[in-house]
Amino acid sequence: MNKTILAIITFAVLATKHAHADENNTAHAFSANAAISSDYRYRGISQTRLRPALSGGVDYNNASSGVYAGAWASSITWTKDAGGGGQVELDLYAGQRGKLGGAISYDIGALTYIYPSNGLQHVAGFAGADTTEIYGQLGYGVAYLKYAHAVTNLFGFIDSKNSSYIDLGANIDMTSTTVLNLHAGLQNVEHNPTASYRDWKIGLTHDLGFASATLALVGTNANKTAYASPINGKFTGKRALVLGLGKTF
Numbered sequence: 001m002n003k004t005i006l007a008i009i010t011f012a013v014l015a016t017k018h019a020h021a022d023e024n025n026t027a028h029a030f031s032a033n034a035a036i037s038s039d040y041r042y043r044g045i046s047q048t049r050l051r052p053a054l055s056g057g058v059d060y061n062n063a064s065s066g067v068y069a070g071a072w073a074s075s076i077t078w079t080k081d082a083g084g085g086g087q088v089e090l091d092l093y094a095g096q097r098g099k100l101g102g103a104i105s106y107d108i109g110a111l112t113y114i115y116p117s118n119g120l121q122h123v124a125g126f127a128g129a130d131t132t133e134i135y136g137q138l139g140y141g142v143a144y145l146k147y148a149h150a151v152t153n154l155f156g157f158i159d160s161k162n163s164s165y166i167d168l169g170a171n172i173d174m175t176s177t178t179v180l181n182l183h184a185g186l187q188n189v190e191h192n193p194t195a196s197y198r199d200w201k202i203g204l205t206h207d208l209g210f211a212s213a214t215l216a217l218v219g220t221n222a223n224k225t226a227y228a229s230p231i232n233g234k235f236t237g238k239r240a241l242v243l244g245l246g247k248t249f
Contacts, residue, residue, distance in 0.1 A: 027062055027063050027064045027065075028060070028061075028062060028063075029060070029061045029062075029063065030058065030059065030060055030061075031058070031059050031061075031248055031249070032056070032057065032058045032059070032248070032249055033055075033056060033057050033058075033059075033072075033246060033247065033248045033249075034055070034056040034246065034247055035054075035055050035056070035244055035245065035246030035247070036052065036053070036054055036055075036244065036245055036246075037052060037053050037055070037214075037242060037243065037244035037245075038052050038241075038242055038243040038244070039051065039052065039053065039240065039242050040053035040055070040074055040075070040076065041218050041240075041242055043165060043185055043187050043199055044185065044187075044197070044199025044200070044201070044218055044219065044220035044222065044237055045199075045220065045222065045227055045236050045237050046078075046236040046237070047074070047076045047077070047078050047089065048075065048076055048077050048078075049077045049078070049081060049229050049231060049232070049234070049236065050229075050234060050236065050238075050240070051077070053074050053075045053076070054074065054075050055072065055073060055074035055075070056072070056073060057070060057071055057072030057073065057091075058070060058071055058072075065096070066096045066097045066098040067094075067095075067096050068094065068095060068096070068097065068109075069093065069094040069095075070092075070093055070094075071090065071091065071092050071093075072090075072091045072093075073088055073089065073090045073091070074088070074089050075087060075088065075089075076088065076089045076115070078236075079115050079118040079119075079120060079129050079156075081229055081230050081231045082120060082123060082126060082156065082230055083120070083123040083126075083230065084118045084119040084120040084122070084123050084126070084129070085117045085118060085119045086115050086116050086117040086118040086119070086129075088115070088116055089113060089114070089115055090113075090114040090115075090116065091111060091112070091113055091114070092111070092112045092114065093109060093110065093111040093112070094109055094110060095107060095108055095109015095110065095135075096108060096109065100138075103140055103141050104138065104139065104140055105138070105139040105140075105144075106136070106137065106138055106139070107135075107136070107137040107139070107146075108134075108135065108136045108137070109134070109135060110132065110133070110134045110135070111132070111133050111134075111135065111148075112130070112131070112132045112133075113129075113130065113131045113132075113133075113155070114130055115129040115130055118130070118156075120156045125158070126156045126157075126158065127153040127156055127157060127158045127159075127160070128153065128156065129155060129156045130152070131150060131152055131153065131154055131155050132150070132151050132152045133148045133149060133150050133151065133165075134148070134149055134151060135147060135148040135149070137167075142170045142171055142172050142173075143168075143169070143170040144167075144168075144169055144170070145166075145167070145168050146166070146167040146168075146169075147164065147165070147166055147167075148164065148165040148167070149162065149163075149164050150162060150163040150164070150190075154189060154190070157189050157192055157195060159190070159191050159192075160189050160190045160191060160192060161190060162190045163187075163188055163189050163190045164187075164188045164190075165185060165186065165187050165188070166185065166186045167183065167184075167185050168183070168184050168185070169181070169182055169183035169184070169201075170182045171205075174204075177206060177207040178204060178205070178206045178207075179204070179205045179206075180202075180203075180204060181201065181202070181203040181204065181205055181214075181216065182201070182202060182203075183199075183200060183201040183202075183203075184198070184199075184200045185198065185199045185200070186198050187199065194223050194225075194226050195222075195223065195226045195227075197220050197221055197222035197223065197227075197237065198220065198221050199218070199219065199220040199221075199222070199237070200218070200219055200220075201216050201217070201218045201219075202216065202217050203215060203216025203217065203218075203242075204216070210247070211245055211246060211247045212245070212246050212247070212248070213243075213244070213245055214242075214243070214244040214245075214246070215241065215242075215243055215244075216241070216242050216244075217239070217240075217241055217242075218239070218240060218242055219237075219238070219239035219240075220237035220238075220239075222235075222237035224237075
């Protein structure tokens, strides 16, 4: 397991133990998560060249204010495949969620994707991989609509500041242990229409008791040349089944 991911998971376990020990302050809550998946798909595009990924994270939530923050890390290959370096994605995020009234919920925040030692700014045709987005989400019942806006270049694309992503989805309880996950997304890469695309997902999340299992059919209409792996030419946005097993504690 990559040392960065291991460090995140270790910190998560320690933070969770500390939270359980602090029984007199119920407004503050820490949780941790760890997972393995057959592929790390983000917005429909494989970040691991269609191969398995390990991930882990830690989250803080304040029940009274709705403020939250967290860190999450996953193994990746795309920055190295593109001619740079690094094999880890580290996400840092913070925001606030709550209710606007009735069944309407909101979530606003910022998210920074960090790719240590990616070096893509030194590779012809690329900007640095690190990316920061601000986002806002509205929910109604089981459905949600989310908008993310890049305030930096987006994932190594040159001159792509102000790119955006629209995420429409729903998480529907099928039984007491199984949830149907539906998603449709639209990725706009500023000044690069060839790299813009739509993605979708139909999946199930099932609570096994000791962990949660996920199964999802994902796909995109992304340009096969723009999203071909530099290593083997395989289309990283191809339609596929993705399996996962995760634990929150």
